[in-house]
Amino acid sequence: MTIAVTGPFASGKSTFVRMLGDLGAHTASADGIVHDLLRWNTEAIEEIAERFGGEVLGEEGVDRKALGRVVFGDPAKLTELEGILHPLVHDETDRLMSFCCCEVFVVEIPLLFEAGRGEDFDHTVAVIVPAERQRAWAAERGVDGDTLRAIEVRQLPPGEKANRADVVVENDGDLDRLKEKAGELWARVSGEKSSEGGDEKRT
Numbered sequence: 001m002t003i004a005v006t007g008p009f010a011s012g013k014s015t016f017v018r019m020l021g022d023l024g025a026h027t028a029s030a031d032g033i034v035h036d037l038l039r040w041n042t043e044a045i046e047e048i049a050e051r052f053g054g055e056v057l058g059e060e061g062v063d064r065k066a067l068g069r070v071v072f073g074d075p076a077k078l079t080e081l082e083g084i085l086h087p088l089v090h091d092e093t094d095r096l097m098s099f100c101c102c103e104v105f106v107v108e109i110p111l112l113f114e115a116g117r118g119e120d121f122d123h124t125v126a127v128i129v130p131a132e133r134q135r136a137w138a139a140e141r142g143v144d145g146d147t148l149r150a151i152e153v154r155q156l157p158p159g160e161k162a163n164r165a166d167v168v169v170e171n172d173g174d175l176d177r178l179k180e181k182a183g184e185l186w187a188r189v190s191g192e193k194s195s196e197g198g199d200e201k202r203t
Helices: 013-022 030-040 042-052 064-071 075-099 131-140 145-153 158-164 175-192
Strands: 002-006 026-029 105-108 123-128 167-170
Touching (some): 013 026, 013 105, 013 175, 026 030, 030 042, 030 064, 075 105, 131 145
């Protein structure tokens, strides 16, 4: 069984995926795949250096901070970068799923629906967070309001992500409550249970 977890920036989706991993799922993340691509993938490294200049290179592959200074704030360059990385992330995600011998594979994909991948998984989950909590968590990561808005412009609104997802996890409590919701989802998908009704979408 394959599950894709998405949600807005600073919504707690990475934490939710880790909790599913603690319950027995094999987990991966699109951000983690990008990190490996920028460090090890010769094809990606060479193309990025050619398009954005040698100053984005570091001691090992692409320097993410240097690349960020070039592309963030420039929608055209960011779109160009995504055009390089997204097909590689797509292929690597599929490779990981095909070689996984586990019963449940969970991958975190922030741009799941934006990339048109919603139908590629058995279940899709949107982790949604109250706006004030999101802003506070973003600030803890050093992301100010302007940067957060720039990130959000490139994503579907949280409500649209929720509408498209099979399951919506409202991250409006503490970590113990989120862990409970991870357990509820795990119980739902274990044993190929498919009792999803309209009133059961939110957890």
